[in-house]
Amino acid sequence: MARMIRPATIQESEKRFARLLALPGMIVLILLVAGPLAYMLFNSFLSKTLAAPIPPHFAWFRNYADLFSDGRFWNAFFHSMIIMAVGIPVQSVLGLIIALLLNKKFPGSKIVIALFLIPVMITPVVAGFEWKIILDNRFGPLNYLLGLLNIQPIAWLAKPVSAMISILFMDTWQWTPFVTIVLLAGLAAIPKQIYEASSVDGSSASETLWRMTMPLLRPMFMLVVLLRIIFIFKIFDPVQILTAGGPGMATETLSVLTYTIGFKNFNVGMSAAIAVIQLVIITIIAKIFIAKVMNRTEGRAK
Amino acid sequence: MQGMRKLLFVFLVLFMVGTQAAFSQASASSKVTITVYGDQGQNLQPVEWLKEEAAANGINIEVVGVPFTSVYEKLKTEFVGGTGAFDVVIFYPAYLGEFAEFKYLQPLEKLFPVHDPKMNDVVPAYRDLYCTYAGSTYALPYDGDILNFYYVKNIFTDKSEMAAFKAKYGKELAVPKTWDDLLDVAQFFTRKKGQMLAGKPLDQDFYGFAFLGARGFAYAWWANIFGGYGGAFFDKNMKPLINSKAGQDALTFQKKLMQYCPPDVMSMGYEELKNAYLQGRVATMVQWSDIWKKANDPAISKIVHNAGISQMPGVKQADGSIYYRAAAPVGRVIGIPASTKHPKEAFWVASKLSLDLSLRSVSSTQTGEDPYRISHMENPKAFEQFGTLAEAKEYLAVVKDNLNHIFPDINIPGSAEYLDALDMAVTNALSGSASVADALNSAASTWDKITANLGASNQKKIYNAMLESWKKYGFWKE
Numbered sequence: 001m002a003r004m005i006r007p008a009t010i011q012e013s014e015k016r017f018a019r020l021l022a023l024p025g026m027i028v029l030i031l032l033v034a035g036p037l038a039y040m041l042f043n044s045f046l047s048k049t050l051a052a053p054i055p056p057h058f059a060w061f062r063n064y065a066d067l068f069s070d071g072r073f074w075n076a077f078f079h080s081m082i083i084m085a086v087g088i089p090v091q092s093v094l095g096l097i098i099a100l101l102l103n104k105k106f107p108g109s110k111i112v113i114a115l116f117l118i119p120v121m122i123t124p125v126v127a128g129f130e131w132k133i134i135l136d137n138r139f140g141p142l143n144y145l146l147g148l149l150n151i152q153p154i155a156w157l158a159k160p161v162s163a164m165i166s167i168l169f170m171d172t173w174q175w176t177p178f179v180t181i182v183l184l185a186g187l188a189a190i191p192k193q194i195y196e197a198s199s200v201d202g203s204s205a206s207e208t209l210w211r212m213t214m215p216l217l218r219p220m221f222m223l224v225v226l227l228r229i230i231f232i233f234k235i236f237d238p239v240q241i242l243t244a245g246g247p248g249m250a251t252e253t254l255s256v257l258t259y260t261i262g263f264k265n266f267n268v269g270m271s272a273a274i275a276v277i278q279l280v281i282i283t284i285i286a287k288i289f290i291a292k293v294m295n296r297t298e299g300r301a302k
Numbered sequence: 303m304q305g306m307r308k309l310l311f312v313f314l315v316l317f318m319v320g321t322q323a324a325f326s327q328a329s330a331s332s333k334v335t336i337t338v339y340g341d342q343g344q345n346l347q348p349v350e351w352l353k354e355e356a357a358a359n360g361i362n363i364e365v366v367g368v369p370f371t372s373v374y375e376k377l378k379t380e381f382v383g384g385t386g387a388f389d390v391v392i393f394y395p396a397y398l399g400e401f402a403e404f405k406y407l408q409p410l411e412k413l414f415p416v417h418d419p420k421m422n423d424v425v426p427a428y429r430d431l432y433c434t435y436a437g438s439t440y441a442l443p444y445d446g447d448i449l450n451f452y453y454v455k456n457i458f459t460d461k462s463e464m465a466a467f468k469a470k471y472g473k474e475l476a477v478p479k480t481w482d483d484l485l486d487v488a489q490f491f492t493r494k495k496g497q498m499l500a501g502k503p504l505d506q507d508f509y510g511f512a513f514l515g516a517r518g519f520a521y522a523w524w525a526n527i528f529g530g531y532g533g534a535f536f537d538k539n540m541k542p543l544i545n546s547k548a549g550q551d552a553l554t555f556q557k558k559l560m561q562y563c564p565p566d567v568m569s570m571g572y573e574e575l576k577n578a579y580l581q582g583r584v585a586t587m588v589q590w591s592d593i594w595k596k597a598n599d600p601a602i603s604k605i606v607h608n609a610g611i612s613q614m615p616g617v618k619q620a621d622g623s624i625y626y627r628a629a630a631p632v633g634r635v636i637g638i639p640a641s642t643k644h645p646k647e648a649f650w651v652a653s654k655l656s657l658d659l660s661l662r663s664v665s666s667t668q669t670g671e672d673p674y675r676i677s678h679m680e681n682p683k684a685f686e687q688f689g690t691l692a693e694a695k696e697y698l699a700v701v702k703d704n705l706n707h708i709f710p711d712i713n714i715p716g717s718a719e720y721l722d723a724l725d726m727a728v729t730n731a732l733s734g735s736a737s738v739a740d741a742l743n744s745a746a747s748t749w750d751k752i753t754a755n756l757g758a759s760n761q762k763k764i765y766n767a768m769l770e771s772w773k774k775y776g777f778w779k780e
Contacts, residue, residue, distance in 0.1 A: 050382050052715040052756035053404050066751075071744065072726075137566035155566035158515070160735050163569075244371070246517035247568040248730030248741075263375040265719040266382075267755070 037279075043272035050266035063273035073274065075249055076257040082164065083253065084232050087171050088225055094172070095179025095224070096217075100209075102180065103187045113184070120177045128241030131170040132157075135242075160250030163243050167251050170238055175231070179224050186220030187213070219293050226289040233278055254278055333362040334647045339377060340392030342367025344670045345445065345634065348655055348663040355654070361647050370572070371518045374718045381406040386641035389648040390655075392444055395432035395635045399764060400715040402435040407637040408645065409438040416646050417653035423675045425702070427775045431710045432633055436767060441635035442656035446664070446674025448630045448704045449526055452579060452593060453477055453586045455610040457491065460500035466490075479624055481527055481555060481615045484511065484586065488562035491585035510562035512578050512587040515732060516571040521725040522631035522711075523588055527552040529627025529709035530616040534778070535720075536712075538769060540762050542749040544724060545742035553731050553738045560732060568733050580605060588614070590632070591672035591701045598688035599667045607689060611700045614707065627709035627777075634671075673701055710777060714764045716756045723748040 044063055048056035067073045102113055119127070134142050135156040143153040156166045190213065198208045236255040239245065245252035245260070252260075254274070262271030336356070340346050346367050353363050366388065368376045373393050380387055381404065393401075401407045410419075419442050421429055433441045457463055458475060467475035471486050478484035488510025493499060495507050513523040525533075533548035543549065560567060564578060576593055578584045580603040596602060597609030616626025636652040638645055655663075663671040665684040673679060679702045685694035712720060727745035730736040736744070753761050772778040 047755065049716075049755055050378065051400060051719060052760065054757045054760070137564075137569070153565075155564075155569065158566040158568035158570075158733075160733050243569075244517040246729055247515065247733035248517075248735040249726055250730075250733060250735050260722065263379065264722055265716075265752075266375075266378060267719075 040272045040275055043268055044276045046269045046272075048268040050268060056269070059269060063269045064277070067270065067273055067277065072249060072252070072257065076252045076254045079164070079250075079252060080232060080235075080254045083168060083171060083235065084229060086168055087175070087232065088228050090168075091172055091176045091179050091228065092221065092224065094176045095183055098176070098180045099183035099187055100213075102184055113181075116177050117181060118177075119174045120181070122174070124174070124235075124237035125241060127170065127174050128238035131166070131173075131238065132242055135166050157243055158247060160247060163247060163251050166242060167239055170242065171232075171235065174238070175228065179228070182220055182224045182227075183217060186217045190216050222289050222293045226286060229285055230282055233282055333357070333360050334644050335362045335364055336389040336644060336647050336651050337364045337366060337387060338390040338392065338651065339366045339368070339380075339388040340634070341370045341373050343370075344668060345392070347666075347669045348659045348671065351659055351662070352651065352654055356651060359650070361651065363651065381639070384641060386639070386643065388639055389642040389644055390651050391637050391639060392634050393637065394632050394711075395441065396631075396711040396713050396717045396721060398432065398435050398440055398635065398637075399713040399768070400717065401637065402438075402440045403715050403764070405640055407440045408640045408642075409440060410442065410638060410649065411439055413638070413645060413649040416649045417657075419653040419657050420675075423657075423677050425674055425676060425679070425705050427705060427708055427777075428633075428674050430771050430774065431708070431777075432630075432713070433635055434771070435713070441637045442652050443674045444636045444656055444660075445632070445634035445671040446678075446701070446705065447590050447633035447672055448701060448708060449522065449588050449614065449628050450591055450594075450700060450704050451478075451586065451588055451612045451614050452597075453610040453612065454579075454582065454584075454605055455608045457500045457585060458610070462498075463500055477610060477612050478586070478615050479613070480618050481530060482618075484615050485555075485559060485562075487511075487586060488559055492562040506583060507564075509564045509578075509584045510586065511559055512563050512567055512570065512575055512584040513556070513559075514570055514572065514575050514589075515568035515729065516574075517725060517729055518571070519631045519725070520732075521721055521728050522629040524552055524556055524728045525629040525631075525709050526588060526614050526627065527555055529629065530614070530625060532617070532625065536749075536765060538766060540753055540758070540765055542746035544727070544749070545739070545746040549742050550738050553728065553742065556728075557732060557738065568729065579609075590670070591697075592670045594697050595665070595667050595685070595688050602667075607693075611697055613700060613703050626707055628704035628707050629709045629711075630705075631711060633711075673698060674705075708775075708777065710772065712765075712768070714761060714768060716752050716761070719752050720749055723752070 045058060045060055046056045047059035047062065098116070102109060102116070122130070134140050137143060137153055137155045137158070140156075142156070147153065154162060156162045194212055194216075195208065198212050203211070234255055235253055236259060239251055239253055239256050240259070243251045245256045255278075258271055258274045258278070261267050261274060338346070338349050340349070346365055349363060349365050356363050374397055377388075377391060377393055377397075381401070391407075398407075421433070421439065421442075424433070424443050425446065428443055428446055433439055433443055458477060464475045467473075467487075467490055470490065473486075475487070475490075476483070478487050491499075491508065491510040493504055493508045495504050497504055497508075499508055514520055515523075528544075528549055531548040531552050533546060533552060534543050537543055564570070564583065566574070570578065572590075575587060575589060576596065579587050579589065579593065580597055582604045591611075594609055594611050598606050600606050603609075614626045614628040616624040619625050636656055638648045638652060642648045657675075660671075660675060661678060661681060661684055663669050664673045664678050665687070667688075678684075679698045682691055682694035682698055685697060688694065689697070711717065714720075723745045727736075727741040731738045731741035735741075769778050
């Protein structure tokens with residue numbers, strides 16, 4: 001007599017099969033992500049340097065305490081925050097305006113969009129070199145253009161404030177197209193019927209923008225802001241090439257400081273600690289943003 | 303039958319091509335490949351010159367170049383990884399102590415018979431301070447970097463300028479021998495576009511002085527002044543002295559000098575500073591020795607035969623003498639990693655670069671290398687292409703004199719971190735981000751932390767051993 005197979009047994013066997021299928025992925029994840037992450041966390045509790053032949057030992061939270069009491073860390077943190085606080089709003093507004101303009105179909109609009117994407121496709125190292133030439137005190141085209149307006153040449157990279165402005169310029173130049181393209185995708189996804197209904201109701205263009213378009217673009221805005229926060233925490237190549245964090249430490253960001261501590265000073269424990277701090281901050285911000293987006297999406301679904 | 307013949311012919315051709323390829327490959331693989339590491343560009347040019355001779359001696363040279371300011375981190379990463387990717391490494395002697403302590407490098411004396419590098423021919427201070435560690439030779443010299451004082455000759459001899467200077471300052475216009483004299487000279491020559499200089503209207507703003515202000519090696523330009531003020535990095539107990547009165551006075555003085563420098567001085571690296579001088583935009587500056595050669599190359603210079611070089615300015619002492627010190631940042635040396643599988647071939651390459659090709663290297667505009675051997679100093683004819691024999695003699699005499707008044711970089715473990723913290727402090731104060739006192743006090747406190755992190759007792763032991771060498775050459779005053 002054939003054995004009866006109970007539904008529960010089928011479910012369990014399916015689960016086992018599913019686990020088996022997920023196993024290779026899990027192994028890769030553990031080896032490539034979780035493993036190094038755990039090792040970094042472990043290192044952050046060590047007093048470990050490669051600059052002198054002394055064995056590593058547990059320092060528990062000393063690296064974190066040293067970082068939090070170090071002016072250089074807060075200085076770098078402050079600079080990363082400035083780039084976020086100024087760069088993200090400026091890029092968002094500019095990105096939105098350009099996206100709204102590009103959303104209107106006109107002859108050659110596809111070519112314009114493709115050209116517009118060039119800055120974001122250029123590697124940050126190349127962008128850094130380009131801007132170093134653009135900002136050159138004597139031969140740079142920017143000072144040449146300013147000269148046509150009878151403005152004296154500015155030593156952009158030699159003064160703390162102008163060096164930071166230069167970084168912001170470059171970041172905005174490179175990342176505004178990214179914001180634009182994400183928002184453009186968001187605009188394209190808004191059903192035309194909504195605009196038609198709005199038009200039938202007699203809404204003005206600004207009412208349509210603020211009451212219809214902007215709320216519907218909100219998830220895209222959240223995504224773009226979250227990604228930009230993550231990218232700005234990681235900003236390294238252009239800063240290193242343009243100013244190397246200078247003059248002094250006027251443009252040193254968290255990632256430049258992490259690199260300096262890790263690969264110039266070879267202080268493994270301290271660089272691991274600063275990396276962990278950045279990871280925690282980014283994770284918290286990401287959680288908040290994702291929760292907000294999810295809440296709104298679920299709210300709308302209900 | 304015809305088809306068989308064709309097929310046979312094709313096989314024959316394939317066989318011959320295959321045999322030829324296999325033979326070529328076997329011939330190439332019979333050579334030992336030596337990978338040379340260094341900062342890319344002009345400073346690896348001598349390695350290119352050596353390739354042909356090396357090939358004739360069964361050595362295939364491969365070159366790995368990295369950016370000028372990344373030599374330490376890339377090399378250290380490789381050493382920590384222990385992949386043995388490099389057989390010959392060209393690096394800055396500030397890292398010699400650390401690399402030797404970790405046994406990344408091998409002592410070289412046992413390899414001397416392979417190709418005698420004639421170390422007795424090396425300027426003694428350079429040989430003992432930059433090539434030797436704990437009594438053993440760990441590196442061969444490659445580039446005798448020392449900072450020198452440069453000026454534009456004709457503006458110092460122009461009668462109208464001389465008269466104007468005397469009228470304003472009540473003394474003769476002369477190449478400054480003290481830092482105070484330099485302040486007057488720098489102020490005097492700083493002029494706006496359209497003003498006259500040596501009887502000609504200026505077509506651009508002109509500045510009295512320039513220094514390297516970009517992050518990386520800016521500390522060395524302060525160290526020239528600090529050394530002249532009698533400063534030292536540490537006392538013998540490794541208490542930092544960079545924030546001493548000498549340190550603060552030197553940095554305050556440098557800030558004063560800055561008002562007579564180009565507005566972009568804080569972003570000037572080697573190239574920018576060199577160009578400012580070669581393009582005739584500054585009256586004076588401090589730079590490495592190779593600039594004199596480049597200044598006399600009409601292809602890149604507007605001040606050909608007009609480039610003056612002099613001893614580093616200093617500070618007048620009570621007895622009327624002038625105490626001066628010339629910093630020696632970079633100063634490349636060649637080491638052989640302990641991990642190389644071909645130490646003899648690697649040493650042959652190193653020794654050839656350090657000895658046989660050295661005169662060509664230090665007397666060429668294609669490289670950035672500077673004289674470091676006694677035989678270089680005694681061979682002004684090799685430098686005659688850049689000026690008269692008298693000018694070449696003067697150039698070599700100044701370089702030798704400044705080498706004899708060297709203010710050496712520290713070369714103990716962690717020197718990269720110590721010097722980076724100092725560089726940060728100097729550039730912070732000069733750019734106005736911090737006061738002189740705050741910047742130097744902060745760097746001194748960082749230095750204390752670095753010493754503690756790296757093991758204070760061992761650091762002191764190594765530092766005191768280094769002081770013994772410094773004392774021998776009179777670079778350390780008790």
